[in-house]
Amino acid sequence: MSTGAITGVVAGYDGSQNCLRALDWAANEARARGLPLTVIHAWEPYGGGSMAMPMVDLAPLAQETLDGGIEHVRKQAPDVPVRGVLECGRPAAKLIEAGKSADLVVLGPRGLGGFPGLILGSVSAQVAAHASCPVVIARDEPDRHSGAEPDRAVVGVDGSPASEAALAMAFTEAELHGLSLRAVAAWEPVPVKDPPPLVDDAGMREAAKARLEQLTAPLRDLHPGVEAQAEVIVGRPREVLLDAAQGARLLVVGSRGLGGFRGLLIGSVSHALLQHAPCPVAVVHAPRDQRAIG
Structure with missing residues (x-):
């Protein structure tokens, strides 16, 4: 499915906790701007690391992950129009492609594939560097646990x-x-x-x-x-x-x-x-x- 015509706010989602924060941030931004939200999950085929092993079909798991992200948005922000886009390919490339027509791309700082202790993941870094539209890296906001709102x-x-x-x-x-x-x-x-x-x-x-x-x-x-x-x-x-x-x-x-x-x-x-x-x-x-x- 091509992401070239996507407009509004785009959120990358891979099922990680960091990406859930990004979904919340993106939904809030879409509401404030009066724009739709598109959640993108990109997956890559996996052959198990061996030429002798058959290709594993990850599409059903990828769809399940995307559906979980959409369900989260609809539960947390029922007033925000949201749709999901499932892509087969490198996540950074698909999000950069979406950024050609989107108003904003929102990502978590590090997804499931990040190394422990790494603050910014490679996908987030690549998209921030190459996307045509503004990119927000949505880590925890200050004072979240104290009940105060940053102003x-x-x-x-x-x-x-x-x-x-x-x-x-x-x-x-x-x-x-x-x-x-x-x-x-x-x-x-x-x-x-x-x-x-x-x-x-x-x-x-x-x-x-x-x-x-x-x-x-x-x-x-x-x-x-x-x-x-x-x-x-x-x-x-x-x-x-x-x-x-x-x-x-x-x-x-x-x-x-x-x-x-x-x-x-x-x-x-x-x-x-x-x-x-x-x-x-x-x-x-x-x-x-x-x-x-x-």
Whole structure:
């Protein structure tokens, strides 16, 4: 079955507990956006590792797994339109294909095939790097067990096309879910003891603040109900954003910043945040016509 025409929110599901959390997150997002939810389960034929062994038909088990995911959504979110898609093939490839037309893909950080101790599974990492649409890695949200609801989103901004797309998504998410928004730019001071006369670190930092305000201003006008603050924080981007994400409902980042290498689909900072952020992470790619820039 082809997934090329799928629209709305897509959730990958393999029967694991991590994927159940992703289903819940995806259903909530589909409800907020007024979109349908499609649950995809992809399975690969297995020959038992030996040429002499017959191919095992896993299709019935795969269908049972998918049906379990659909049943979970209908029980937890009966108001959300949901359907299932069963695919035979590599899960990452099928989810990337679905992302060509979907509005959003939601995944758990690690599925049944992940190694113990591995924070981010290979399927999640591949889809986050290659999907055309935004991808959310839906790990546990903060304060879930304390009864408190996180009330803010955080977005990392560095002026790159991908981070500008992330900023737009962050404002949309904040408006949809009634969250405040913290737009953060990390500022790394000039790493020299006696900088040349033309290097004005304080002036450059002020210019960064002005640029951040310039980027957020039109989105404040577009989403007047969102309480948003923009700040430049001294430190390395990874550490600054990990700290800012503490207690947040969602961290939104661009797939590749200004410091990324041409052709690299996901930058080192984004990858580190996918691995270690304390909340769900959304990865947003630059518009396709801007991806070759920088």
